[in-house]
Amino acid sequence: MKQYLETLFEKTSHKLQYLKGKEIVFMVPQNSEHGDYSTNIAMLLTKELKKNPREIAQNIIVVLEYDKSVIEKIEIAGPGFINFYFTKNSLVKIIPEIINENTNFGKLEKYSGKKANVEFVSANPTGPLTVGHGRNAVIGDTIANMLEWAGYNVDREYYFNNAGRQMRVLGDSVKKRYLQSLGEDIEFPEDYYQGDYIKEIAQKLKNEHGARIKDESESGIFKETAEKEIFADIEKTLNRLNIKMKIFFNENSLYEQGKIEGLLKSFEEKNLSYEKEGAVWLSLSELGQENDKVIVKSTGEPTYRLPDIAYHTTKFDRNYDLIVDLFGSDHAATYPDVLAGVKALGYDSLKVKVLIHQFVTIMQGGEAVKMSTRKANYITLDELIDWVGGDVVRYFFIMRSIGSHLNFDLDIAKKQSDENPVFYLQYAHARISSILKMTDEQKLKSSLENLELLQTEAEQNLLKKLHSFQNDIEFAVDNFEPHRIANYLEELASLFHKFYTECRIIGSEKNLAEARISLIIAAQIVLRNGLTLLGLNAPDRM
RNA sequence: GCGCCAGUAGCUCAAUCGGAUAGAGCAACGGCCUUCUAAGCCGUAGGUUAGUGGUUCGAGUCCACUCUGGCGUACCA
Numbered sequence: 001m002k003q004y005l006e007t008l009f010e011k012t013s014h015k016l017q018y019l020k021g022k023e024i025v026f027m028v029p030q031n032s033e034h035g036d037y038s039t040n041i042a043m044l045l046t047k048e049l050k051k052n053p054r055e056i057a058q059n060i061i062v063v064l065e066y067d068k069s070v071i072e073k074i075e076i077a078g079p080g081f082i083n084f085y086f087t088k089n090s091l092v093k094i095i096p097e098i099i100n101e102n103t104n105f106g107k108l109e110k111y112s113g114k115k116a117n118v119e120f121v122s123a124n125p126t127g128p129l130t131v132g133h134g135r136n137a138v139i140g141d142t143i144a145n146m147l148e149w150a151g152y153n154v155d156r157e158y159y160f161n162n163a164g165r166q167m168r169v170l171g172d173s174v175k176k177r178y179l180q181s182l183g184e185d186i187e188f189p190e191d192y193y194q195g196d197y198i199k200e201i202a203q204k205l206k207n208e209h210g211a212r213i214k215d216e217s218e219s220g221i222f223k224e225t226a227e228k229e230i231f232a233d234i235e236k237t238l239n240r241l242n243i244k245m246k247i248f249f250n251e252n253s254l255y256e257q258g259k260i261e262g263l264l265k266s267f268e269e270k271n272l273s274y275e276k277e278g279a280v281w282l283s284l285s286e287l288g289q290e291n292d293k294v295i296v297k298s299t300g301e302p303t304y305r306l307p308d309i310a311y312h313t314t315k316f317d318r319n320y321d322l323i324v325d326l327f328g329s330d331h332a333a334t335y336p337d338v339l340a341g342v343k344a345l346g347y348d349s350l351k352v353k354v355l356i357h358q359f360v361t362i363m364q365g366g367e368a369v370k371m372s373t374r375k376a377n378y379i380t381l382d383e384l385i386d387w388v389g390g391d392v393v394r395y396f397f398i399m400r401s402i403g404s405h406l407n408f409d410l411d412i413a414k415k416q417s418d419e420n421p422v423f424y425l426q427y428a429h430a431r432i433s434s435i436l437k438m439t440d441e442q443k444l445k446s447s448l449e450n451l452e453l454l455q456t457e458a459e460q461n462l463l464k465k466l467h468s469f470q471n472d473i474e475f476a477v478d479n480f481e482p483h484r485i486a487n488y489l490e491e492l493a494s495l496f497h498k499f500y501t502e503c504r505i506i507g508s509e510k511n512l513a514e515a516r517i518s519l520i521i522a523a524q525i526v527l528r529n530g531l532t533l534l535g536l537n538a539p540d541r542m
Numbered sequence: 543g544c545g546c547c548a549g550u551a552g553c554u555c556a557a558u559c560g561g562a563u564a565g566a567g568c569a570a571c572g573g574c575c576u577u578c579u580a581a582g583c584c585g586u587a588g589g590u591u592a593g594u595g596g597u598u599c600g601a602g603u604c605c606a607c608u609c610u611g612g613c614g615u616a617c618c619a
Contacts, residue, residue, distance in 0.1 A: 027558055030565080040561060043599070053599075078562050079599055124619080166619075279617055290545085290615095297617040304619050329613045332546055358547065359612070400555060403547065405612065407554065412568085420581095421567065427581050435578045442578090475558060487556065490566075501574090501583045542581065 001086055001467050002026050005037055008066055015063045018045060026084075028468060035075065035083030036464060042080040053080025091463040092451035098466060098522040099448075106470045106529050108477065112151035116322040117315055118144040121238070121245075122159040125230040126170050127195055129237050130371060132328065134381040135360050135406060138397035138535075140326045141243045142482040143355070145533050150477045152322065156244070159311060161251040162227050169193065171223025177202035178222065182211055201229050237382050241390050242535050249314075251307050259310040260302060263345075267295075272344055287340040308334065309341035316347045323352045324480075332356050355480055357402040363409040379410070388413050388420075391536050395422035398534060399486045421490060425531060426539050428493035432524040433540035435505060439517055442506055446521055447514035454515055458499040462523060465492050469526050473533070482534070489530045496523050 005026050013019040019041075026037045042057035049056055057076040064074065072085040098105045120140025123133050144154045161167070173193040179186055181202055205213065205225055213221055231248075238245065254260055264280070267273040272283045278298035282305065285292050295306040315323050325335065335354045343349040362369040362379055371378040385393055392413070399421065400406050413420075454463065469488070476484035505516045528538040 025558085027561085029562070030557085031562070034562065038562090043561080046599070081562070161619075164619080277617085281617095294617045299617075301617085303617065308619090329547065331614090331619080333614045334619080356547075356613095361612090404555075405548070409554080412554090423581050424567090427579080431579060431582085438578045472558080479559080483556085484558085487566090490556095494566090497582055498584095500578080504578070506578050542579080 001037060001091075001464075002471055004070060005039075005084060008064060012060075012064055016060065018049060019060070028464075029081075029083070032461075034077060034081065036086045037084045039082050039084075040080070042076075042082060046080075056080065057082050088455055088460060089452045091460060091467065092454055094463060094466050095451055095518050095522045096448050098525050099446075099518065102525055103529060103532075105525055106149075106473055108150040108470070108474055110150060110474075111147070111321075114152050114321040115319065116144075116147050116152040116154045116324065117157055117318070117320045118147065118154060118324040118326065119157045119159055119315075120144075120324075120326040121234075122327070123234070124160050124164075124166055125162065125227045125234065126166055127193060127230065128197060129234055129381040130378045131362055131381055131384050131408065132360050132371065134241075134384065134393060135357060135397045136326060136328060137238060137241060137243055137381075138394050139355075139357055139402055139482060140324075141241070142394075142398050142485075142534055143324060143326070143480055145535060146473070146477045146480075146482065146485070147322070147324075149473065149533055155246045155320075157247040157249055158245045159249045159251065161307075162223075163252050163255075167223055167227070168219055170198075170226050171220075172218040173198050174201050174205070174222040174226045175216075175218040178205050179214060181206050182214060197230070197233075198226075201226050204229070233382075237380075237385070240382070240385050241394055249311070251311065254307050254310045254314070259314065260306060263306060263310045263313070264296070266345060270344065282337075282341065284337060284340055287344050289336060289340050293337055304334070305337055305341070308338045309345075312338055312342050312352070313345065313347065316342065316351070321351065324355060325352060326355045326357065329356050329358050353480065355402060358405045360397075360406045360408055363407055364411065369410075384413075391422050391426070392420050394535050395420065395486065398482045401481060401483045421486075422536065423542070425489050425493045425527065426537065427542055428496045429524060429527045429531065429538045430540055430542045431500060432496070432520045432527075435520060436517070436524075439505055439513070444506070444510070444513050444517060446517040447511070448518055450511040450515045451518065453512045454519055456503060458495070458502045459516075459519065462492075462495045462499050462519065465495050466522060466526055469530070485530055485533055489527065489534075492523070492527060492530070496520070496527075499523075 006024070009019065009024050013022075022041065024039055024041050026039050029035060029038045042060060043053040045056050046053050054076055057080050061074050061076070061082060066074070069087060070090040072087045075083045075085070077083050101107075118140055121129070121133055121137045123129060129137070141156065144156050148154050169191075170193055173188075176186060176188050176192065177199050180188070181199075205221070216222065235245075264273070267282060272286070273280055273295065274283065275281070279294045280296035281292045282295045283292055284290075293305060294303055296302050312323070339349045339352060339354070342352075362371070369377075369379065381393075387410075388396075396408065396413070397406070454460070469492075472484060472488045476482065476488075499520075503516060505513045505520075507513075508516065531538045
């Protein structure tokens with residue numbers, strides 16, 4: 001429908017000079033009495049043309065040469081909206097289109113041939129993933145799905161650091177637990193990793209090696225084993241949510257390949273760095289940032305900025321057309337420095353899309369649970385999946401816009417998982433499967449012969465929603481807003497459920513019944529495609 | 543102090559880069575199952591969009607200030 005309007009206006013633009021090259025926005029009005037689509041173009045032109053908007057609207061609609069079998073009527077309303085009403089018979093043409101394209105229906109080609117990198121999760125392997133990482137993981141994977149849907153070839157990437165102080169403490173935490181398990185009476189520092197998983201790793205080492213390794217360095221077998229075990233668990237957890245990373249990028253490789261030194265040299269050559277008080281500073285104030293920042297400490301150790309910039313240069317060197325970074329609001333302050341850095345090196349920083357999501361607050365017993373990995377005071381993502389299931393977890397994390405704070409009430413999630421909105425969507429899908437099974441037993445088939453019989457309001461509303469699938473997805477993709485797909489699916493499911501209560505299939509006249517079967521097949525395809533995009537199952541029975 | 547993000551119904555949140563009468567779910571109340579899944583449908587009630595000004599045909603949306611909350615503001619990541 002929208003496409004029809006766009007080409008209609010394009011064909012008309014030569015008649016009205018002022019329409020040339022204008023981007024005309026068509027939207028679905030909130031109130032259905034205002035038509036199926038509406039545009040505000042006349043009001044936007046008032047300044048340029050110095051005429052009143054209703055007059056401009058009138059001038060536009062008289063030159064539109066539209067097909068009367070497609071558009072029922074065009075009206076001017078309110079301050080100057082142009083409202084379009086489609087004929088009932090034109091709406092049904094979406095059904096054969098959906099059935100033909102099936103799992104490809106709604107896909108976009110606008111980015112085909114392009115490569116994208118989506119970096120997400122990127123938690124260092126110091127402990128199990130928490131619910132906070134869960135939101136990042138689910139949003140990142142869903143955005144990757146959406147980009148693929150729009151034509152991109154997407155690499156999912158996980159960046160981590162296994163050097164650093166954090167990891168030394170991790171290794172030493174394991175070693176101390178190991179020594180304790182051998183019966184040694186040693187103190188376990190308060191600021192060490194307190195979680196039980198540390199004890200488990202220590203126990204495993206004891207079972208394999210007995211007391212043989214008690215003189216090994218904490219950064220040797222202890223750290224290595226911990227990293228390996230923890231990473232295996234992280235991958236397992238992600239797999240439970242259907243998330244599979246393509247690339248695990250180790251920060252250490254940047255040192256090994258000389259990228260860090262090379263970068264330091266580049267900054268020096270470009271006169272963008274200088275030494276002061278024994279440290280190396282990056283002249284960010286000359287790059288549009290507020291203050292210069294240290295990139296190499298006086299101890300000789302780089303700060304995170306340097307490897308972060310080096311890391312991003314590798315993304316550019318790997319020729320991605322789009323680079324997506326996703327992290328929580330606690331990291332929001334770091335990316336402007338990184339972007340300024342890569343820009344100064346001559347890279348096109350506009351290719352980088354930084355997405356910041358707000359935190360998850362876990363509510364339990366009416367109180368926010370404070371979480372800290374080190375203190376082992378947290379709820380793991382695995383526990384959450386155990387309690388409510390992977391689909392609910394995924395849906396919960398994408399149903400809200402990423403900019404809003406997410407309150408996850410554990411008591412409700414556990415107790416009322418039946419009432420979670422994700423079941424509402426899946427139920428609609430399962431219901432259709434069930435109907436199709438019944439109609440099959442009744443020897444009723446789907447038919448495209450008499451689609452014009454689909455005239456009731458419930459049927460027409462469902463058809464209109466099916467029409468807007470592709471546009472809504474495109475909007476969600478271009479704005480990196482996964483929650484819009486969830487909203488769309490809730491509305492689609494609602495319209496289907498309404499159709500279900502008002503329109504019978506079995507028992508209706510044969511031609512009508514068979515047209516309705518085509519309609520619900522189309523609705524099911526769209527539901528399934530949307531659920532797939534969100535990484536959710538589309539069950540045939542519940 | 544400064545910066546970023548937010549503040550919408552009792553609760554959790556939507557609202558198509560400024561559009562027409564601000565919408566859902568949960569919770570509350572009242573209806574609908576001898577016919578395709580009641581994990582559903584229909585109805586009632588619930589709002590000065592934190593506040594005050596401003597910009598214009600038109601503001602929840604943009605600007606300024608105030609209040610409240612989250613996150614930052616390191617030679618931690």
